[in-house]
Amino acid sequence: MDMLIKKAGPGKKGNKHIFLITDGESFVKDSAEDETKEEQVDKLAMRLFEHGMKLDAVVVKSKSGFYKSKVRLENESLLKRFARCPQVEVAFVDTATSLLGAIKPRHITPVTLYRGDLELTPNMTVKVWVYKKVAEERLPTLKKYSDKAPSGAPHATHEVKMDIEYKSMEDPDKTVPPDQRTKAYQYGPQLVPISSVVEDALKLKTEKGVKLIGFTDASNVSRHYYMKEANIFIPEPGNSKSILAFSALARAMKQLDKVAIVRCVWRQGQAGVVIGVLTPYIAAEENFPDCFYFNILPFMEDAREFPFKSLDNLPSNMQPSISQQEAADKLVKLFDLAPEDQEERLSPERTLNPVLQRWYQFLHHKHMDAGAEGPPLDDALRTVVEPDQELVTEVEFVIKSFNNQFVLKPIEEKHKRHGEFWKEKEEERKGDDSAMEDVSQISFDSLTARKVSAIGSIQPVQDFEAMLARRDSDEWVPKAIREMKKLIIDLLDSAYKGNTYEKSMSCLSALRKGCVEQGEPLEFNSFLRDLASKCRGKRLNDFWDLVLDRRITLINKEEAPDSDVSEEEALAFISKERAAEVAREPAQEEEIDEMEALLGEVV
Numbered sequence: 001m002d003m004l005i006k007k008a009g010p011g012k013k014g015n016k017h018i019f020l021i022t023d024g025e026s027f028v029k030d031s032a033e034d035e036t037k038e039e040q041v042d043k044l045a046m047r048l049f050e051h052g053m054k055l056d057a058v059v060v061k062s063k064s065g066f067y068k069s070k071v072r073l074e075n076e077s078l079l080k081r082f083a084r085c086p087q088v089e090v091a092f093v094d095t096a097t098s099l100l101g102a103i104k105p106r107h108i109t110p111v112t113l114y115r116g117d118l119e120l121t122p123n124m125t126v127k128v129w130v131y132k133k134v135a136e137e138r139l140p141t142l143k144k145y146s147d148k149a150p151s152g153a154p155h156a157t158h159e160v161k162m163d164i165e166y167k168s169m170e171d172p173d174k175t176v177p178p179d180q181r182t183k184a185y186q187y188g189p190q191l192v193p194i195s196s197v198v199e200d201a202l203k204l205k206t207e208k209g210v211k212l213i214g215f216t217d218a219s220n221v222s223r224h225y226y227m228k229e230a231n232i233f234i235p236e237p238g239n240s241k242s243i244l245a246f247s248a249l250a251r252a253m254k255q256l257d258k259v260a261i262v263r264c265v266w267r268q269g270q271a272g273v274v275i276g277v278l279t280p281y282i283a284a285e286e287n288f289p290d291c292f293y294f295n296i297l298p299f300m301e302d303a304r305e306f307p308f309k310s311l312d313n314l315p316s317n318m319q320p321s322i323s324q325q326e327a328a329d330k331l332v333k334l335f336d337l338a339p340e341d342q343e344e345r346l347s348p349e350r351t352l353n354p355v356l357q358r359w360y361q362f363l364h365h366k367h368m369d370a371g372a373e374g375p376p377l378d379d380a381l382r383t384v385v386e387p388d389q390e391l392v393t394e395v396e397f398v399i400k401s402f403n404n405q406f407v408l409k410p411i412e413e414k415h416k417r418h419g420e421f422w423k424e425k426e427e428e429r430k431g432d433d434s435a436m437e438d439v440s441q442i443s444f445d446s447l448t449a450r451k452v453s454a455i456g457s458i459q460p461v462q463d464f465e466a467m468l469a470r471r472d473s474d475e476w477v478p479k480a481i482r483e484m485k486k487l488i489i490d491l492l493d494s495a496y497k498g499n500t501y502e503k504s505m506s507c508l509s510a511l512r513k514g515c516v517e518q519g520e521p522l523e524f525n526s527f528l529r530d531l532a533s534k535c536r537g538k539r540l541n542d543f544w545d546l547v548l549d550r551r552i553t554l555i556n557k558e559e560a561p562d563s564d565v566s567e568e569e570a571l572a573f574i575s576k577e578r579a580a581e582v583a584r585e586p587a588q589e590e591e592i593d594e595m596e597a598l599l600g601e602v603v
Contacts, residue, residue: 016053024059024075041078045085057082057090084287108135113231114266119211126245127236128210130266133293134230137353208268213261213275221259221277226295227302233278233292243289250280250290261297275299307477309517327398327405334395345388354381455483457491460503461510468514477518484511485527492540501543508552521555521563528554532573548574 028037035043048055057079083090110131117125149156166176183199184191194202235242253260260278278292311319320328338344357378365372377385452466467480488507491500508531515524535544556570557563565573 016051018053018055020055020057022057022059022075024072024079025069026075027071028075028078037074037078038081041081045082045088048085048088055082055088057088059090059092061092114208114210114264115236116208116210118233118262119209120249121212126249127239127242128233128246129236130210130294131232131234132229133232136229137355139355139359204271204273206265206268206270206273208265208270210265211263213263215253215258215260218257218259218279221297225277225297227298228296231294233294235289235291246292247290250292251282253280254282260292262294264294307518313513313517321405324405327402330398331395331402334398335391345391346384351384352381354378354384357381455480455487457487460484460487460507464507464510464514468518477520481511481515481518481520481523484514488531492534492543495540495543498542501546504543505546505550505552508547509550512552512555516555516559519560519562521560521565525554525563525565528552528573 030037047053059076059079079090082088112129112131114128114130116128118128119125144160146158146160149158166181168174168176182193182195184193186192233246235246252258259280262276262278264274264276266274274296276294276296278294281291281293283290337346358381361375365375452463452470455463455467464480464484467476467483470476484507488504488511491504491507494500495504511527512524515521531547532544535541535547551574553574554565554570555563556565556567558567
């Protein structure tokens, strides 16, 4: 420190920065002036502050595990006392990669995103500052370079400037001035002109501010809802009332396991309004106020749902065994980079981002030789980009056991004889019997290969499942459900002495299964209730008895979380007693079987 003060004294330019790398196992001598070690640390910290010097202390952890010697514990306590000084930073690392990140971080001066009031109620506000907690590292933008200027020209900038001229469609040689141009927006195949006055009147005019909408349980906001970058809300520095109010609110929310939903407009007249969630963070260190982490939440238009078939509904021969499930669980658990009893691997705070270095390396090589291949990866960043070999070696046995549990067997292709083709064609023409084949034999690949766009009356179940399996558009699932419901009603309306009941039952069972897999329980439950009112105590009462015998009931919450029916309500819906009560109700109007009456007259 004394040498740095002499070399870079007052009036000399340069950064006065000291890096201390230690294992923390060396004994600290007592002062000759009868000062305690804590007093020595405070004295050194004061000198650092007076001379504008910075100190970065990096403590390399030993490989002895969790055991720490008495000397190491004392030194770590002194370094933590040192860290109270704003000019001192202390980092603990355990690998060479972490050491590289601790020595060479890129410091970015934080800039407030918002300074103003957090409105809790119309009569209660808290002064807050908002900073960016995490920011995406963006690559530098490349600009166009012009080589038209002479190489020796002293004032050549080699910049490429672009000028845009608008021409008239009636006269291509005529340039349209700015005062005669109007912005137009495409609406279908047409262009709708919107003047600047109308556009300004239609724009959403927002006022700067952050308002509390309400509170909700933390379990209601999942991690995958978060969008974009995270921000941090802190009370206004130096404002004791804001700090106290912020701390009280954060600790109360933490105790009740609540989060806050807020509406944010960072700047006056900001185009987009942001809705986000505030998650409380209780500071564990002294002299640090409690704060909130802010994450943007999606609007309904931003959310995209991708339905997938549930693996639980697959046949038993396609379900994983207990040993296979255990092997998969062990594999996933061992590849955890943040185990509970160990230090986190590849900690973001201590891991360098290799993207920029690789980008500049590629740019340099391509500039020197356009046909050159990519440069080799630097050894210092290899542990960041490539998997940790120590971790791979530790889980090698688990990987082998996982491979042994999932053995892939080649399927032998059966060579058909020429005469079997006509035999298969004859079987396909057997009518409705062939349509009632076991749907469990149909594979997912065969369903996706068939581009079915409508449900026919010959093979309705196969057509329905093929439409559900299509992933080229979001409209196939609602269309398949809608057409299957219509087909069931048509089959029942045209029934004569129960001749279409079996096909209707197969379609109803397939519809229920499809609604469970696609997460559409409300569609099926609404249809089944309408079907019950259509059949109970009327001409189709014998069909409803068949539904009760097959135990086809409403989809409950255990089968689909979005359902509005409990398991008890689903069982009560198909109870024989309730059906009998409805059947005993006097019918307001006797329903005539037109088909039976017509056929009776003909006979």
